[in-house]
Structures are given as structure tokens and as C-alpha cells.
Amino acid sequence: DSGVTQTPKHLITATGQRVTLRCSPRSGDLSVYWYQQSLDQGLQFLIQYYNGEERAKGNILERFSAQQFPDLHSELNLSSLELGDSALYFCASSGNRSSSTDTQYFGPGTRLTVL
Amino acid sequence: AQSVTQLGSHVSVSEGALVLLRCNYSSSVPPYLFWYVQYPNQGLQLLLKYTTGATLVKGINGFEAEFKKSETSFHLTKPSAHMSDAAEYFCAVISSGGSYIPTFGRGTSLIVHP
Numbered sequence: 162d163s164g165v166t167q168t169p170k171h172l173i174t175a176t177g178q179r180v181t182l183r184c185s186p187r188s189g190d191l192s193v194y195w196y197q198q199s200l201d202q203g204l205q206f207l208i209q210y211y212n213g214e215e216r217a218k219g220n221i222l223e224r225f226s227a228q229q230f231p232d233l234h235s236e237l238n239l240s241s242l243e244l245g246d247s248a249l250y251f252c253a254s255s256g257n258r259s260s261s262t263d264t265q266y267f268g269p270g271t272r273l274t275v276l
Numbered sequence: 277a278q279s280v281t282q283l284g285s286h287v288s289v290s291e292g293a294l295v296l297l298r299c300n301y302s303s304s305v306p307p308y309l310f311w312y313v314q315y316p317n318q319g320l321q322l323l324l325k326y327t328t329g330a331t332l333v334k335g336i337n338g339f340e341a342e343f344k345k346s347e348t349s350f351h352l353t354k355p356s357a358h359m360s361d362a363a364e365y366f367c368a369v370i371s372s373g374g375s376y377i378p379t380f381g382r383g384t385s386l387i388v389h390p
Contacts, residue, residue, distance in 0.1 A: 203380060205380070216376065217377050261308060262308050264322050267321065269317070269319050270319055
């Protein structure tokens, strides 16, 4: 158990819909990262937040957005969903430094299926 | 720009045999290099990382990797495979000096035969 929790574990929805994925980092961790894992694209970094502020942005679509709240939990919002958005979405957290080399601890993921 | 190539989407070894998973990278600046393991239905777990200093890096579960700048490689090895090593392994690179944007390889599935 990494200490990172993600809800829900599974999500099935229809094209055009909007969903919110939630992540609670390990106690004390200030950085949260979001990743997408799919058969087509492999593992892709989406976005990082550090202590409530966006720190780095990767291959995140404009239909996707994220935020980190004062209690440090984070949400990833996916809108106007398409079939190709079906994937496993991981959240990870790291310690109280904002270094690129911090060890990240991954949650178990949310499996999103868009029908 | 940075990229990672993992040679072989599947590697099959016998229990007790040497494990060698290959990773080659490209980066315009000195890289930070990582190996992660993913067990079925779980998130990724860091095995080891290279940032600076000693080029031979030891990680968890008996794995190690060597950073070879001249070959732009960071191959993962383990002297003796165990059944519990069967998993998906990912190599990743982050270019130093910039913000955190990692690039992952496509992964190598390690199969261990009894």
C-alpha cells in the first residue's frame, strides 16, 4: 500500500459525458501527479501540482483539467469524453520538495471506460 | 526533446536465470533515469533511479542498473530471476534542469518460467 488513494476504482460512462477522478496523496506529500495509461499511448504524464499550484504540464488535452485543493487532495476533470479517453488514470504523490527526482508513490488507479 | 526505447515488449527467462531489460534514451541535456515496476492491477513502484554520481545504481528486490552515457543506455539487471519478478517494467527519463516532464518507455513484460 503506497498510501495514495484514488476514487473511484472503476468508472463507466458514455461519450460526451464529464467525470471527476479524485486523488488523496500520502500524508505530508505536497506534490501530486496525474498520468494516463492506455494501450495506444502507453504511459503519459498529464500534469503536476505542488502545494496547490500547477508546476508542470504534459500531454493533457484541453478537455481535461485538474486542481489541487488546500487539503492537498487533487481532482482530475475529464469532459466531452471520447472513446479514446478510455484508460487507466494514475495519481502519484511525492514528498515535501518539488524536485524532479523525488520518489513518487503511485495510487492503484482509476479505470475509465467510455462507451 | 527526450525519448525512451525499451527493446523487447516481452522478455522470458527461467527462474534463477539472469534478467536483462534494455533501455536506451535520448536527451539533449544530462538525464535523470528511472526504472519502475508495475504488478497486475497496481500502480507503478520505483525500483531505482539515477540522478548524479555513481553510474551503477542499486535498487529494491535485487535489481540494479548502470548508466552508460556513451551508449545512452540504462539497462536493468538482476542476477537471478524469481517467480515474483514477473511484472511490467518501465524505463523513464527526465531531462535535468527543466520542469518535471517525464517520458516513459512502452514497457517490457517480464515472464518467469519455473
